[in-house]
Amino acid sequence: ETGVTQTPRHLVMGMTNKKSLKCEQHLGHNAMYWYKQSAKKPLELMFVYSLEERVENNSVPSRFSPECPNSSHLFLHLHTLQPEDSALYLCASSQEVVRYEQYFGPGTRLTVT
């Protein structure tokens, strides 16, 4: 299933670097999401976008900056990250925000050194 794609699949960055994660959905959905998956912790919702507008921001540090230029694309801009930010970052989309199941991309494995 290539409905939701993410690039890069793996990223290693230093704490002073700036990088971006990209997500693209080919499903015609209106809502997109960023999640963080860390070892031994529940999946954490970071951001929710509906029709390019942010509708949820779960107290995420400002070193993570999302961008949704259109309903098919979602970015997560990263700068001055910490080692504890190393995790799998998952993007998802759904038809609408409420009540609809979400479809996930394969994730970007981020390592901060």
Next chain:
Amino acid sequence: GNSVTQMEGPVTLSEEAFLTINCTYTATGYPSLFWYVQYPGEGLQLLLKATKADDKGSNKGFEATYRKETTSFHLEKGSVQVSDSAVYFCALIDGNKLVFGAGTILRVKS
């Protein structure tokens, strides 16, 4: 807010064994319930869903029934395969987001 509790893993089974992964929820009303599966090195995939009480979701031999009297949505499969080894997440809709359980690791030995 709404929440989901899953049984802790890992669950280790032999091939062709019967599988049950318990999931209970706390919710206002009757939210849609889901099981997602994450295979090694991949993102989450929707496995099955149920949108109202007494609904049974099923896919790939897996089943789960939405039971409001016990607030449960247990995942079952009659005969597991090695290829079913993965992490399984129970989830529910809460407003504009999915709330996930902690996940249960399933390991199936041949």
